[in-house]
Amino acid sequence: MIINHPLLGxxxxxxxxxxxxxxLIDRPDWQDENAAEAYYEYGYLRxxxxxxxxxxxxxxxxxxxxxxxxxxxxxxxxxxxxxARDVARARGRSK
Amino acid sequence: xxxxxxxxxxxALTGHKGWKPVWREPEPKAHYDIVVIGGGGHGLAxxxxxxxxxxxxxxAVVEKGWIGGGNVGRNTTIVxxxxxxDGNEPFYEFSMKLWEGLEQxxxxxxxxxxxxxxxxxxxxxxxxAYTRRGNxxxxxxxxxxxxxxxxxxxxxxxxxFDDARFPIKGGLVQRRAGTARHDAVAWGFARSADLHxxxxxxxxxxxxLRIENGKCLGVETTKGFIGANKVGCAVxxxxxxxxxxxxxxxxxxxxxxxxxxxxxxxxxxxSVITFGAGHFYVSQSDKGGLVFGGDIDGYNTYAQRGNLxxxxxxxxxxxxxxxxxxxxxxxxxxxxVMDMSMDGSPIIDRTPVEGLYFNGGWCYGGFKATPASGHxxxxxxxxxxxxxxxxxxxxxxxxxxxMIDEKGVGNQPNLH
Numbered sequence: 048m049i050i051n052h053p054l055l056g057x058x059x060x061x062x063x064x065x066x067x068x069x070x071l072i073d074r075p076d077w078q079d080e081n082a083a084e085a086y087y088e089y090g091y092l093r094x095x096x097x098x099x100x101x102x103x104x105x106x107x108x109x110x111x112x113x114x115x116x117x118x119x120x121x122x123x124x125x126x127x128x129x130x131a132r133d134v135a136r137a138r139g140r141s142k
Numbered sequence: 143x144x145x146x147x148x149x150x151x152x153x154a155l156t157g158h159k160g161w162k163p164v165w166r167e168p169e170p171k172a173h174y175d176i177v178v179i180g181g182g183g184h185g186l187a188x189x190x191x192x193x194x195x196x197x198x199x200x201x202a203v204v205e206k207g208w209i210g211g212g213n214v215g216r217n218t219t220i221v222x223x224x225x226x227x228d229g230n231e232p233f234y235e236f237s238m239k240l241w242e243g244l245e246q247x248x249x250x251x252x253x254x255x256x257x258x259x260x261x262x263x264x265x266x267x268x269x270x271a272y273t274r275r276g277n278x279x280x281x282x283x284x285x286x287x288x289x290x291x292x293x294x295x296x297x298x299x300x301x302x303f304d305d306a307r308f309p310i311k312g313g314l315v316q317r318r319a320g321t322a323r324h325d326a327v328a329w330g331f332a333r334s335a336d337l338h339x340x341x342x343x344x345x346x347x348x349x350x351l352r353i354e355n356g357k358c359l360g361v362e363t364t365k366g367f368i369g370a371n372k373v374g375c376a377v378x379x380x381x382x383x384x385x386x387x388x389x390x391x392x393x394x395x396x397x398x399x400x401x402x403x404x405x406x407x408x409x410x411x412x413s414v415i416t417f418g419a420g421h422f423y424v425s426q427s428d429k430g431g432l433v434f435g436g437d438i439d440g441y442n443t444y445a446q447r448g449n450l451x452x453x454x455x456x457x458x459x460x461x462x463x464x465x466x467x468x469x470x471x472x473x474x475x476x477x478x479v480m481d482m483s484m485d486g487s488p489i490i491d492r493t494p495v496e497g498l499y500f501n502g503g504w505c506y507g508g509f510k511a512t513p514a515s516g517h518x519x520x521x522x523x524x525x526x527x528x529x530x531x532x533x534x535x536x537x538x539x540x541x542x543x544x545m546i547d548e549k550g551v552g553n554q555p556n557l558h
Contacts, residue, residue, distance in 0.1 A: 048449055061451035065441045065556060067395065090553050091484045091540040092391040095382035097444040120396070120443045 165336035181205025183214030187516020193338030210328030216478035222319035229534030237514030250330030253323035308419035379479035381502035406430030422459030486558030
């Protein structure tokens with residue numbers, strides 16, 4: 048697979064390590080009343096869809112940026128690559 | 143029809159006209175006591191033990207494609223019980239014992255070969271870890287033997303012992319481990335289940351689960367609705383998709399594992415061998431091909447094919463361990479989709495939906511577990527309580543902190 052890095056252009060997927068579903072960006076509030084339940088779901092449960100999947104890749108052998116890659120889990124086709132930082136900020140995170 | 147030496151001779155003398163198809167192709171009935179989703183190794187084993195051991199004959203197995211076309215036909219055929227943790231080792235040793243009597247139980251030749259397995263170690267730390275694991279195995283009634291480098295050299299003289307980075311310091315051996323012909327395992331279970339009255343319904347995809355007032359009433363399929371008192375799901379690889387029909391999210395990611403076979407060679411490998419410094423395991427099939435594999439690709443996928451970086455990594459591991467295979471040509475490679483669970487261990491449990499039961503999360507260790515998985519799932523379906531060796535495989539263990547994490551890497555499925 049080739050991941051089209053927003054800053055560096057097309058890079059081989061073997062330069063990256065894979066973390067998982069991009070919902071891991073949305074860390075629950077630890078002070079929330081239901082924090083224990085929310086952290087269980089955040090830490091352990093996954094949608095695991097067959098089809099389009101947003102996921103976190105880390106450019107370990109490159110510029111060490113985190114990316115959000117939209118990839119089809121049935122065909123391995125990559126339709127979108129974004130900087131994870133931009134995605135997180137768009138969702139209201141401070142960094 | 144019972145298979146025997148006498149039968150083979152009789153058929154040979156009468157033109158082989160007496161052999162019959164070994165399972166029927168029934169149309170689904172309107173209602174069954176128990177419907178098992180998934181005609182793979184685990185689903186068929188469940189049907190076998192349900193009908194033969196637990197006396198449930200009004201049972202159906204529904205399969206999307208043809209039986210044995212998924213992971214039971216895609217693995218590297220290794221059978222072993224060399225686990226360490228209390229939640230796992232009694233279960234896998236139970237499985238090992240079932241393997242040892244499987245061909246007699248099924249009256250079917252599964253080509254079970256107890257040729258042994260050796261897990262090599264390359265550092266003092268690894269020796270300590272394998273010593274501990276061997277002791278855990280012995281405490282649970284399995285067999286284990288620790289060999290030093292000279293003893294390994296006697297049995298496997300062709301290995302790369304004096305590698306500068308990863309010298310072989312010894313290995314942990316389980317003599318009772320080995321290989322079995324995976325297709326024959328699926329067919330043997332199917333034949334036995336069919337003989338005991340189970341309907342095996344192929345080309346019948348489950349498209350929905352009918353759930354009313356928190357109770358599962360049956361499955362919607364491409365052949366219509368099939369009612370059931372209980373529904374058991376054994377579709378590892380696609381568990382999230384099927385249980386998603388019940389609105390459940392699972393502690394599972396689907397990943398692809400690739401496997402490889404070389405051209406046929408003269409007998410060179412007497413047992414199953416695993417490399418301790420990279421991820422590579424290999425055995426030799428009775429046809430002579432070297433059957434080997436390594437890591438999962440490491441990203442979510444439902445495609446039954448992987449990518450080249452892992453192929454390269456696996457082959458590098460193989461050459462580092464046994465340089466002699468460098469000139470063997472790769473004949474075939476393929477991929478299978480794994481349920482990678484959050485702690486690397488499986489789940490056999492009830493679900494929050496009444497009448498719906500779940501068996502999955504086998505990571506890439508499902509084949510060796512096939513008989514025990516079927517036995518324990520059948521026990522759960524028949525008696526509504528877990529089998530004594532499978533009590534730890536609970537669906538809620540991630541919430542209660544009772545993970546069974548052999549490698550200790552936490553909730554990162556692609557590291558298990």
